[in-house]
Amino acid sequence: MTETYTAVVDRIVDGETAVLLLEADETVVEERTLPVGSLPEDGRHEGAVFDAELEADELLDLTHRPSVERERRRSAQERFDRLSERLPDE
Template identity: 65%
Template structure:
């Protein structure tokens, strides 16, 4: 079955294997392990975000489009959340 997901490169193992977390509406629904070479060159780093089409039955990546802007937005959002949390903790001291 062919499906489209947002995929986040969670980690690269031994420089050769990429672990993608497949998301639907911000929730991780599956994990896919592939060769790093299957990903676009500019997205071969942890935290990279892709639009990914997968064959769920074959557990195979069919297509991946790197989404640099989405990755940047996610990083900024996470940084903002961290900053807000650290401000609250420093206020409690």
Template identity: 70%
Template sequence: MTDVDLAVVDRIVDGTTAVLLLEADETVVDEYTLECARLPEDGRHEGAVFDVELADADDALGELRYRPELEEQRKETAQERFDRLSDRLPDE
């Protein structure tokens, strides 16, 4: 697997299983499913961002460190992008 920088909670299924998108250089490179209980409590929601380390040669997911400030920054960037796209072009 490519070196992974971040993991982002894409969705939570049935309140018990989290689907993480693994990113390298701001590109999704893989998907990983795990029990929500393995996530830090304050990061058990969609859109939560984590620093991630792979635990071993089998690419098992190791330690996850919740990054609320990075999550907020990503939300703001996405909102700014949406706002720019939603601006109407001037009439010509």
């Protein structure tokens, strides 16, 4: 049975190993490592978002989702901006 997750490149270690966080329903359910070279070329950076297909715990396919990546970055920036606003004086 094939399962699909959202995979996010959390970090790249020593320029060689990508650490992916697999998410289901916006919750991290697993962490995977793989060689950076096995990622699609346009997604070889921290914060890259993919659809990840797994079957029997084996990674079958990664599809880069740049539009989802941009939306996540925009949303995070908006949260940061809201949190950095000064509170009104009481």
